Amino acid sequence: xxxxxxxxxxxxxxxxxxxxxxxxxxxxxxxxxxxxxxxxxxxxxxxxxxxxxxxxxxxxxxxxxxxxxxxxxxxxxxxxxxxxxxxxxxxxxxxxxxxxxxxxxxxxxxxxxxxxxxxxxxxxxxxxxxxxxxxxxxxxxxxxxxxxxxxxxxxxxxxxxxxxxxxxxxxxxxxxxxxxxxxxxxxxxxxxxxxxxxxxxxxxxxxxxxxxxxxxxxxxxxxxxxxxxxxxxxxxxxxxxxxxxxxxxxxxxxxxxxxxxxxxxxxxxxxxxxxxxxxxxxxxxxxxxxxxxxxxxxxxxxxxxxxxxxxxxxxxxxxxxxxxxxxxxxxxxxxxxxxxxxxxxxxxxxxxxxxxxxxxxxxxxxxxxxxxxxxxxxxxxxxxxxxxxxxxxxxx
Amino acid sequence: xxxxxxxxxxxxxxxxxxxxxxxxxxxxxxxxxxxxxxxxxxxxxxxxxxxxxxxxxxxxxxxxxxxxxxxxxxxxxxxxxxxxxxxxxxxxxxxxxxxxxxxxxxxxxxxxxxxxxxxxxxxxxxxxxxxxxxxxxxxxxxxxxxxxxxxxxxxxxxxxxxxxxxxxxxxxxxxxxxxxxxxxxxxxxxxxxxxxxxxxxxxxxxxxxxxxxxxxxxxxxxxxxxxxxxxxxxxxxxxx
Numbered sequence: 084x085x086x087x088x089x090x091x092x093x094x095x096x097x098x099x100x101x102x103x104x105x106x107x108x109x110x111x112x113x114x115x116x117x118x119x120x121x122x123x124x125x126x127x128x129x130x131x132x133x134x135x136x137x138x139x140x141x142x143x144x145x146x147x148x149x150x151x152x153x154x155x156x157x158x159x160x161x162x163x164x165x166x167x168x169x170x171x172x173x174x175x176x177x178x179x180x181x182x183x184x185x186x187x188x189x190x191x192x193x194x195x196x197x198x199x200x201x202x203x204x205x206x207x208x209x210x211x212x213x214x215x216x217x218x219x220x221x222x223x224x225x226x227x228x229x230x231x232x233x234x235x236x237x238x239x240x241x242x243x244x245x246x247x248x249x250x251x252x253x254x255x256x257x258x259x260x261x262x263x264x265x266x267x268x269x270x271x272x273x274x275x276x277x278x279x280x281x282x283x284x285x286x287x288x289x290x291x292x293x294x295x296x297x298x299x300x301x302x303x304x305x306x307x308x309x310x311x312x313x314x315x316x317x318x319x320x321x322x323x324x325x326x327x328x329x330x331x332x333x334x335x336x337x338x339x340x341x342x343x344x345x346x347x348x349x350x351x352x353x354x355x356x357x358x359x360x361x362x363x364x365x366x367x368x369x370x371x372x373x374x375x376x377x378x379x380x381x382x383x384x385x386x387x388x389x390x391x392x393x394x395x396x397x398x399x400x401x402x403x404x405x406x407x408x409x410x411x412x413x414x415x416x417x418x419x420x421x422x423x424x425x426x427x428x429x430x431x432x433x434x435x436x437x438x439x440x441x442x443x444x445x446x447x448x449x450x451x452x453x454x455x456x457x458x459x460x461x462x463x464x465x466x467x468x469x470x471x472x473x474x475x476x477x478x479x
Numbered sequence: 480x481x482x483x484x485x486x487x488x489x490x491x492x493x494x495x496x497x498x499x500x501x502x503x504x505x506x507x508x509x510x511x512x513x514x515x516x517x518x519x520x521x522x523x524x525x526x527x528x529x530x531x532x533x534x535x536x537x538x539x540x541x542x543x544x545x546x547x548x549x550x551x552x553x554x555x556x557x558x559x560x561x562x563x564x565x566x567x568x569x570x571x572x573x574x575x576x577x578x579x580x581x582x583x584x585x586x587x588x589x590x591x592x593x594x595x596x597x598x599x600x601x602x603x604x605x606x607x608x609x610x611x612x613x614x615x616x617x618x619x620x621x622x623x624x625x626x627x628x629x630x631x632x633x634x635x636x637x638x639x640x641x642x643x644x645x646x647x648x649x650x651x652x653x654x655x656x657x658x659x660x661x662x663x664x665x666x667x668x669x670x671x672x673x674x675x676x677x678x679x680x681x682x683x684x685x686x687x688x689x690x691x692x693x694x695x696x697x698x699x700x701x702x703x704x705x706x707x708x709x710x711x712x713x714x715x716x717x718x719x
Binding site for chain 2: 087098380381383384385386387388389390391392393394471472473476
């Protein structure tokens with residue numbers, strides 16, 4: 084008999100196609116936007132996780148400044164790299180330098196970002212997923228005026244695409260492109276993607292400036308020891324600098340904070356989208372109140388021929404639940420499609436967004452939509468069930 | 480003497496309309512025996528429909544008690560009353576009260592659904608009864624596609640679906656032409672004579688009331704006359 088309640092409910096809905104569609108709209112929009120937001124949010128989470136997986140959980144990052152503001156004034160020293168490498172439990176460490184310079188290519192001159200690396204240590208950069216070669220070769224310790232360029236840099240920086248073996252001009256010196264990095268398109272490799280990667284000593288030579296590390300990357304020997312290694316580095320650097328004017332982050336720490344920020348944004352958006360669900364629920368309630376009024380005589384007849392209040396209640400409850408369910412299903416399909424399209428657009432513009440089918444989200448949104456329908460239908464259904472059979476019957 | 484199936488004692492039904500109180504039923508007592516055919520007559524406003532509603536447990540009285548098969552209804556909740564109606568009483572109304580969006584067969588199947596009878600069995604019973612009332616070729620028509628007489632036959636078929644002991648008819652011929660009215664009364668007589676159903680009928684036409692064995696005359700909410708007609712007797716054989 085329970086299954087028949089469903090078929091009765093769908094029959095009733097079919098009779099009122101246009102009104103049912105209007106009623107569904109609220110739930111469709113609500114569930115659709117929630118599904119789209121959750122799918123896209125999960126997609127971002129997955130790409131962040133993937134990024135950190137590449138980096139490895141035994142990576143430590145040392146930044147200047149104890150807070151974001153003071154990082155402008157505080158500086159790391161080149162010697163810090165040697166100090167860190169000497170610490171027990173550290174496998175290796177390497178600095179990263181940043182400089183902005185005017186670079187010429189053919190007839191053009193443009194301001195470009197230069198990333199200085201220690202060419203003896205680039206295996207570490209590759210290891211933690213910061214640098215990977217797409218075309219050509221990597222730099223070696225003997226390279227000084229040979230450089231790598233980012234994929235995006237090669238394609239977009241200048242009017243014509245920069246190819247391997249072509250030359251860039253920096254402060255009168257020629258830099259030969261020996262390799263192009265793989266398109267990273269993600270948070271960490273992104274710096275390399277639109278920059279020139281150069282031996283930091285050459286950079287210092289050309290610019291005539293003493294550079295200080297903008298980041299130092301270190302790798303712990305043992306994953307389990309990361310937090311102990313972090314403490315040792317902290318102690319050592321504090322001793323050398325005389326104060327704590329730096330910050331040490333572990334990959335998992337950054338991952339956590341990135342994920343929690345993403346989660347918060349997602350929650351706020353889903354909450355806003357959820358408001359449309361409330362509106363959708365009110366729409367269902369309105370439709371069901373009208374249905375109860377229209378079917379007053381029918382309710383009287385059913386009660387006269389033996390329908391209990393419970394049957395009338397469940398009849399209307401299931402009907403409103405089915406409105407929710409249908410709306411939820413259509414909403415899910417639309418919402419997931421939007422997420423898929425969003426993922427494609429993001430990928431084509433270089434952001435890695437992994438949209439995956441999540442059965443839990445499907446069943447969750449269906450169940451939730453059904454529930455919203457039932458809750459919204461409760462007051463009308465109760466009103467129907469409590470009708471006096473005689474009054475309902477004699478109603479014309 | 481056959482047993483009493485509906486026993487109403489000192490029924491009062493009061494409607495409050497603003498400041499004034501109206502006693503639609505004023506201390507009415509009434510017994511309906513099994514397999515009896517009773518008509519309730521009276522001018523409009525005499526309370527006959529209210530009495531029918533109370534006796535068929537569609538309506539609770541303001542005071543007094545109604546016993547259905549010796550069970551007092553004041554102790555039952557609405558769901559229990561619905562189940563009693565569904566099982567023991569079949570309704571036939573003046574305005575037919577069919578559900579217009581359902582076919583004749585679906586209308587007849589409905590009370591069986593409330594009794595939890597499986598679909599295939601419901602279909603079989605409905606088809607049989609509709610054939611019995613002469614609507615074998617109208618089963619899949621909707622009420623709006625049927626004549627008044629045919630609609631009332633569907634209503635009678637629906638009343639019979641759960642095989643109730645009592646058929647309650649409220650002006651069953653009130654909306655019909657004389658020919659269809661006559662046919663419907665023949666059908667009701669047949670239910671009483673051949674199937675042994677207890678019939679309780681409200682009418683304001685003497686001619687229709689004459690089909691009954693007993694006529695209750697109602698005026699201003701009171702029984703003013705209990706008239707027994709001699710023409711019919713139930714034979715033991717007629718009991719199904």
